[in-house]
Amino acid sequence: MEVQLIKIEKRNDVSRSIYFLTPVLAIFLTLFGGGIIFYILGFNPIEALKFFFITPISDLYGLSELLVKATPLCLIAIGLSFCFKSNNWNIGAEGQLIFGGIVGGGVALLFYNHDGFYVLPIIILSGAIGGMLFAMIPAILKTYFNTNEILVSLMLVYVAKLLLDYLVVGPWSNPEGFNFPETRQFSESARMPILFDGLRIHAGIFITLITVFLSWLILYKTYLGFQIKVSGLSLKTAKYAGYKGKTMIIIVFMVSGACAGLAGVGEITGPIGQLHRNISPDYGFTAIIVAFLGRLNPVGIIFASLIVALTYLGAETAQIFLQVPKYTGQVFQGMILFFLLGSDYLLFFKIKFLGLKKNEL
Amino acid sequence: MNTKLKVSEISKIYPGCIANDKVSLEFGSGKIYALLGENGAGKSTLVKILSGVVKPDEGEVFLNDESIKLNSPLDAKKNNIGMVFQHFNLFETLSVFENLSIDSDKKDKDLRVLVDSILKKYNFKIDLDIPVLNLSAGQKQKVEIIRCLIRNPKVLIMDEPTSVLTEQETDDLFISLKQFSKDGILIIYITHKLKEVLSLCDEVAVMRKGKVVSVSNTIDEKIESLANKMVGENLNTIKKKINNFKNSKEILKISNLSFKSDDPYETNLNNLNLSLKKGECLGIAGISGNGQNELFQILSGEIITEGTSIMFRNKEIGKLNPRERREYLMAFSPEDRISQAAVPELKIYENVALNNFKSSNFFEKGLVNEKKIKEHSKKILSNFSVNTDNVELKSQFLSGGNLQKLIIGRELITSPELLVCFNPTWGLDVGAINYIHETLIQINEQGKSSILISTDNDELLKLSDRICVIYKGKLSKIMNADTVTAEKLGILMGGGSID
Numbered sequence: 001m002e003v004q005l006i007k008i009e010k011r012n013d014v015s016r017s018i019y020f021l022t023p024v025l026a027i028f029l030t031l032f033g034g035g036i037i038f039y040i041l042g043f044n045p046i047e048a049l050k051f052f053f054i055t056p057i058s059d060l061y062g063l064s065e066l067l068v069k070a071t072p073l074c075l076i077a078i079g080l081s082f083c084f085k086s087n088n089w090n091i092g093a094e095g096q097l098i099f100g101g102i103v104g105g106g107v108a109l110l111f112y113n114h115d116g117f118y119v120l121p122i123i124i125l126s127g128a129i130g131g132m133l134f135a136m137i138p139a140i141l142k143t144y145f146n147t148n149e150i151l152v153s154l155m156l157v158y159v160a161k162l163l164l165d166y167l168v169v170g171p172w173s174n175p176e177g178f179n180f181p182e183t184r185q186f187s188e189s190a191r192m193p194i195l196f197d198g199l200r201i202h203a204g205i206f207i208t209l210i211t212v213f214l215s216w217l218i219l220y221k222t223y224l225g226f227q228i229k230v231s232g233l234s235l236k237t238a239k240y241a242g243y244k245g246k247t248m249i250i251i252v253f254m255v256s257g258a259c260a261g262l263a264g265v266g267e268i269t270g271p272i273g274q275l276h277r278n279i280s281p282d283y284g285f286t287a288i289i290v291a292f293l294g295r296l297n298p299v300g301i302i303f304a305s306l307i308v309a310l311t312y313l314g315a316e317t318a319q320i321f322l323q324v325p326k327y328t329g330q331v332f333q334g335m336i337l338f339f340l341l342g343s344d345y346l347l348f349f350k351i352k353f354l355g356l357k358k359n360e361l
Numbered sequence: 362m363n364t365k366l367k368v369s370e371i372s373k374i375y376p377g378c379i380a381n382d383k384v385s386l387e388f389g390s391g392k393i394y395a396l397l398g399e400n401g402a403g404k405s406t407l408v409k410i411l412s413g414v415v416k417p418d419e420g421e422v423f424l425n426d427e428s429i430k431l432n433s434p435l436d437a438k439k440n441n442i443g444m445v446f447q448h449f450n451l452f453e454t455l456s457v458f459e460n461l462s463i464d465s466d467k468k469d470k471d472l473r474v475l476v477d478s479i480l481k482k483y484n485f486k487i488d489l490d491i492p493v494l495n496l497s498a499g500q501k502q503k504v505e506i507i508r509c510l511i512r513n514p515k516v517l518i519m520d521e522p523t524s525v526l527t528e529q530e531t532d533d534l535f536i537s538l539k540q541f542s543k544d545g546i547l548i549i550y551i552t553h554k555l556k557e558v559l560s561l562c563d564e565v566a567v568m569r570k571g572k573v574v575s576v577s578n579t580i581d582e583k584i585e586s587l588a589n590k591m592v593g594e595n596l597n598t599i600k601k602k603i604n605n606f607k608n609s610k611e612i613l614k615i616s617n618l619s620f621k622s623d624d625p626y627e628t629n630l631n632n633l634n635l636s637l638k639k640g641e642c643l644g645i646a647g648i649s650g651n652g653q654n655e656l657f658q659i660l661s662g663e664i665i666t667e668g669t670s671i672m673f674r675n676k677e678i679g680k681l682n683p684r685e686r687r688e689y690l691m692a693f694s695p696e697d698r699i700s701q702a703a704v705p706e707l708k709i710y711e712n713v714a715l716n717n718f719k720s721s722n723f724f725e726k727g728l729v730n731e732k733k734i735k736e737h738s739k740k741i742l743s744n745f746s747v748n749t750d751n752v753e754l755k756s757q758f759l760s761g762g763n764l765q766k767l768i769i770g771r772e773l774i775t776s777p778e779l780l781v782c783f784n785p786t787w788g789l790d791v792g793a794i795n796y797i798h799e800t801l802i803q804i805n806e807q808g809k810s811s812i813l814i815s816t817d818n819d820e821l822l823k824l825s826d827r828i829c830v831i832y833k834g835k836l837s838k839i840m841n842a843d844t845v846t847a848e849k850l851g852i853l854m855g856g857g858s859i860d
Contacts, residue, residue, distance in 0.1 A: 012757060199739065220729075220780055221729055222718075222724075222728055222729060223724035223727050223728070223729065224727065225729075226724070227710070228712065228728060229707075230704060230707070230715065233704045233706055233707065234700055234701065234704050236697070236700060236701040237700070237701055237702070237703070237704050237715065239663050239683075239716040240661065240663060240683055240693070240695060240701050240715075241683065241684060241716070241717070242662065242682040242683035242684025242685065242686070242687070243684070244682070352641050
């Protein structure tokens with residue numbers, strides 16, 4: 001019997017430009033894959049993709065919606081990049097977002113009959129602190145008890161979700177709300193300022209942009225950023241260089257949790273305006289894709305967040321015009337990740353065919 | 362049975378390097394041939410061609426005047442060419458006999474008879490029914506050799522076989538090899554250890570830069586003459602001055618230090634005691650895996666112990682991490698230069714920034730001072746003759762020797778009082794080894810101390826003022842280097858005791 005021998009080898013010199021181009025390739029492959037799916041479902045693929053990716057952003061309202069969705073995605077992904085760059089696998093940004101929302105929302109409810117410029121900053125800050133504290137749970141358990149941060153952070157998502165559920169149904173539900181599972185509407189001064197009349201885009205985008213800039217500064221220009229980079233590449237080297245591994249784990253989780261908390265508070269004080277059961281359409285999970293699609297690079301993450309935000313919008317348009325469920329959006333997000341990981345594998349490894357060999361067993 | 366093996370005009374070209382350049386050699390049975398050369402001289406490529414792993418671009422191999430095609434390791438086996446590689450290819454959890462039978466098409470019963478007769482003939486003492494993981498390195502190598510002998514080899518190629526053996530195991534191996542040779546097996550022995558060539562082999566072929574530069578009888582050669590042929594230049598052999606440290610200040614003292622690891626693959630250290638004087642080099646010998654790794658990490662601060670157990674210049678440093686220890690003027694060069702001492706994906710200057718000592722100002726107020734780091738890196742590259750001046754180069758593109766120079770340079774440019782290095786020259790070519798050795802002697806001459814943990818006994822004997830041996834996590838008594846011989850070290854390394 002003859003068998004084909006295959007060997008997988010690591011490539012040593014991956015060019016930087018190709019490294020940043022593969023995400024683009026992954027997006028094109030996703031479009032292609034999506035086209036095939038639509039074709040199988042009986043749609044004209046070009047038309048369907050147009051409904052999915054062009055129609056949603058063909059007017060000002062659509063563009064504003066794109067930014068509304070990209071704002072939290074970008075913010076969370078930036079935070080996650082701190083964790084992922086240093087080999088810490090925080091999968092629970094969704095939980096940190098919700099917990100940040102709970103704390104920020106709680107403060108907003110406290111101030112529901114207050115007016116004043118100070119109200120919103122306090123809410124934002126408390127939301128960030130909420131997310132940060134929630135992210136410290138897996139960090140501390142990892143550093144002091146050697147638990148696996150992937151499991152702990154993921155499980156805590158459900159804790160946060162159930163806590164929110166309990167609060168909006170029970171103690172925090174709107175006394176005049178006919179037992180609907182939601183809180184009061186926040187007061188005007190607890191809401192993010194709207195940037196343009198009639199559009200939902202809000203001041204949260206500035207928080208995101210400032211965070212992106214600060215992250216770039218920290219990651220590329222500071223000692224902390226250097227330590228994060230070294231730890232991500234080789235924990236052995238970080239230990240040898242004497243970096244305080246435990247402190248750094250806690251710091252990156254704090255940053256990442258704070259960003260997710262900010263995203264949560266941005267949602268409830270921005271487009272939502274109250275607390276209810278579904279304050280996030282899984283932004284915290286989708287941001288993981290955004291972070292990797294953006295190559296954990298602040299600028300890359302901005303572009304990636306726009307593209308992934310488009311899949312949210314496209315799913316909604318497709319639901320209206322094509323009568324396909326809006327979960328198609330998640331199919332597209334999944335495909336992006338799949339194709340990105342696939343092309344990355346081929347980028348970092350080459351497959352060598354060693355020719356046919358007689359198998360003499 | 363007479364065997365003649367001939368390689369004729371063999372060439373193999375890899376992108377950017379000619380590994381074999383028209384290599385022609387002749388071998389005949391009854392003799393032991395040495396193939397000598399530095400790393401990268403092309404001997405491994407030639408061996409791979411003979412064992413069918415690599416196909417030559419040009420040239421032919423003749424066995425008994427017949428041209429043979431070696432397209433795969435299987436072809437080599439069919440032509441009765443046996444090969445024992447430096448690294449063992451054994452299944453650790455299977456028994457010795459199972460390992461042998463996997464590779465053989467004989468029935469188990471016949472195989473056992475055959476193996477028993479081989480064991481008897483060559484006086485090998487190996488229990489066939491215990492798992493391989495319980496064997497010592499020397500015994501594992503014997504299993505590899507038996508695996509070749511089962512096939513009645515005409516040619517047996519040994520690739521640097523003694524790198525994992527103790528002195529006694531090496532002696533044993535040489536006795537066996539001489540016996541094989543008497544029985545008509547042609548033996549090709551690949552090495553870069555000159556002493557072994559002289560004590561074992563009849564003829565020696567020296568390779569340099571892909572070419573055969575000399576073929577001669579070993580009787581006519583001396584260590585110096587072979588070394589010069591191998592390197593291609595006259596090496597001035599460095600000698601260390603014997604010093605007397607009676608009146609020198611003690612700079613490091615370790616007392617009653619024990620370390621118990623949670624990891625079953627690590628070695629526990631047991632009640633270590635040692636002291637080091639200013640300007641002295643303490644060598645620590647031992648077969649790898651006897652606790653050297655753990656000892657290095659305890660010295661570097663990667664493993665933290667009780668404060669009082671390590672005193673450095675009268676300060677308790679047991680609790681300090683590596684960066685903090687560097688502030689007290691210690692420096693460390695770990696064994697794993699490729700992925701621990703440096704990060705291959707980082708640029709040279711970024712790797713230099715890993716040694717962030719206080720006066721460096723690499724990171725002012727938490728910000729990266731790239732200019733300062735690059736200036737400092739340039740200085741290291743030129744002071745320590747690293748073969749590039751491009752600090753932006755990723756360190757994965759440096760050769761082993763240049764990378765080690767960069768690391769030693771990075772550690773030494775802070776003028777530390779103590780340098781701890783662990784196998785600083787493994788895998789390097791003679792030129793680079795020489796450079797590193799000179800540097801290590803130099804720092805002692807400047808009154809700085811060093812601890813050299815090494816598995817290379819020649820290196821230890823050459824550089825150390827005092828030597829001790831680590832065996833199963835325990836240190837032997839510390840001896841003056843001039844009273845130590847390779848034989849004594851060998852006994853201690855194998856767990857024996859000397860008076």
